[in-house]
Amino acid sequence: MKVPDLNPAGYREAVLIQNRLRKKLILQTSFDKNNVNIIAGCDNSIIKEKNLMLAGVILFKFNEAKELVIIEKTFSKGKINFPYIPGLLSFREIPTLLSAFKKLKNKPDLIFADGQGYAHPRRMGLASHLGIILNTPTIGVAKSRYIGVFKEPGKRKGSVTDLVDKDEIIGKVFRNRANVKPVFISPGHLVGMNDIINLVKMVSGKFRIPVPTRIAHIETGKFRMELLNNVKKK
């Protein structure tokens, strides 16, 4: 993945890349969830003092009780070579994510990424960008709003409202657990706006964050602790 330099020219280049990718973005797909066998969740972590970006990918399958079971985990680390700029998050986090995805033995049918997908100023958030690069369906699961306006969803688990930007529905605000802050779901690549909530409900679990990204976050945190402990031993 091309990561532009951090200067005004690089910034413009990153925006151009996103605008070009947007033309490749495919949303209007009726997604057949019966073809979903392997599900992935991914997340990043940072060791600031070492300038390290970490990434983890967790693969799941459904057992007979329709529960998610972990079948594979991969992790990766790499130098941080792009700052945090709202709108350009993918250039910071995707390179390390890709090296973790390359280590997988199995190929996921659907990826849940921690961040926005279509709910982005250029409709090209982390989840969309990742899906296009991997040519795999993705869904963005963000813990907070980036852009858009919405009505507060009902307090019950499963309540949904639209996330709207300039009169366009760009995602959904979804309460994954009763009386807890909602999450912000938006299509990534190869998944339509009408399918994302049903797909998230398949992996909702018991907590605020749906299972794939929640477990990916926890496991990547463990990976981070292991790295810090190894440094300590030396």
Added chain:
DNA sequence: GCGACAG
């Protein structure tokens, strides 16, 4: 010009 701003 001012405020907002995924991780």
Added chain:
DNA sequence: ATCTTGTCGC
């Protein structure tokens, strides 16, 4: 994202 103690509530 990371840093970071106690504390309120189911």
